[in-house]
Amino acid sequence: MRSAAPAALALVLVVISWQVRADGPLLDLDRSARHATWDFRHALHSTLVNHLGATLSDLGGNVPAFPLLLLGGTLAAGLRRRTDSPRWWLPLPVAVLAGAAVPALVVPTKTFFARPGPFGMPLTPEQLGWYPSGHTATSTIAYGTAALLIGRELGRRARRLLYTATALLCAGVGWGLVWSDYHWLLDVLASWCLGGLVLWALARRLAPPAAEPAGPAQPGGH
Template sequence: MSLAVLLAAVSWQVAVDGPLLGLDTAVRDGVREARGAIGSTLLNHLGVALSDLGGGAVAVPVLLGCAGLAARLARRGGRPRWWVPVPVAAVAAVLVPLLVVPAKIWFARPGPYGAPLAGDQWGWYPSGHTATSSIAYGTAALLLARVLPVVAGRRLGTACALVCLGVGAGLVWSDFHWLLDVVASWCLSGLLLLGLRLLLPRLLPDHPDSAS
C-alpha cells in the first residue's frame, strides 16, 4: 500500500511540476558537485556500467535464462506445472514496455540536463532502465527462490536488491535520470513483484495436490 501511495504522490508532483521536484534538482546538483570534486574516471565508468545492467539487452536474457533454469529444477524436483517459470518470465519482460512507455509519453518529462524533448523522445519519467532491471532481476530471483533451498533463495534476493540499487545509483550518478524517475520505477516494480510473490505458490506449487 505504501508503494502505491508513494508512486501516486511522485507521479502527481511530476505531472503538476510540484515542489517535490526540488529534491530532484538538489540531488542532481549535489551529485554533479561530488562527481567534480572526486574526479574519478573509474567511478564514472562504474556508474555507466551499473546503468547498463538495466538495459533490456542484459536484463531480459538473464531473466529468460533464470526462468529456464527454474523450470529445469522444478521438473527435476517433480513439481506440477514445472514449465510455468518460462511464460511468467515472458509476461514480465513484456510488461515493462507496456507500462513504462505510455507513462513516459504521457508525462513527457525532460531529463536532468534540462533540454526540451525532441520529437522522437518519450520522456524520462519513469525510468525504463530501473523498471527493466527491477522487474527482470526480481522476477528471476522469485522464480529461482521457488525451487532453491530457503537460504539460497534469500541470498539471491539480497543480491538482486543490491544490483537494482546499483542500477538506480548508476543512473543518478551518471545524470541519466532524476532521482524521482528511479524511485517511481522502484515503486512500480515493487508492486508487481509483490503480486507475483503472492501468485507464485499457486502458479508453481510444491506438490501435485496443491496444483488445483
C-alpha cells in the same frame, strides 16, 4: 502487515507522479540531489567510479536484462522438472509475461508525462520522456522476477542470498543512472515503486517456496 508494503509503494508512486505532472515543490528534491551528486562527482574526480556508474546503469537495458530474465525462467523450470513438480514449465511463460509488462507499463507512462531529462532539453518527437526510468523498471522487474522464480526452488538461506544480491544489483542500477546524470532521482524512485508492486503481485500468484528439508530428529526434543 503484509499489505503495508504495497500500499506504501503505491502511495509514494502516486505522490511522485502527481508532483511530476504538476511540476510541484517535490521536484526540488531532484534538483538538490542532482547538484549534490554533480558536486561530489567532480570533487571525487574518479574515472573508475564514473565507469562503474555507467556500467551499472547499462545493466538496466533490454540487453542483458531480458535475456537474463528468460535464462532465469528456464533455470527455474529445469529445477522444477528435476523435482517432478506439476506444471514445471510455468516459470517460462511467467518470465515472458513479466518482460512484456515492462514496455506495457513504462512506454505509455513516459508518453503521458513527457518529462525532460536532467539536462532540460525539450523532447524531440521520437523521445518518450524520462519519467519513470525505463532502465530502473527493466532491471527491477526482470532481475526481480528471475530471482523470485529461481528462489522458490532453493533453500531458505540460498534464497535470501539471491534476493539480497538482486536487490543490491537493482539499487546499483538506480544509483548509476543518477550518478551518471542519466535520470532524475524521482524517476528512479518511481520505477522502484512500480517494479516493487509488480513483484509483489507476482509473488502472490506464484507457488510457495520449496520447503526446507527436515533435519534429523533430536532425542527428547519437542
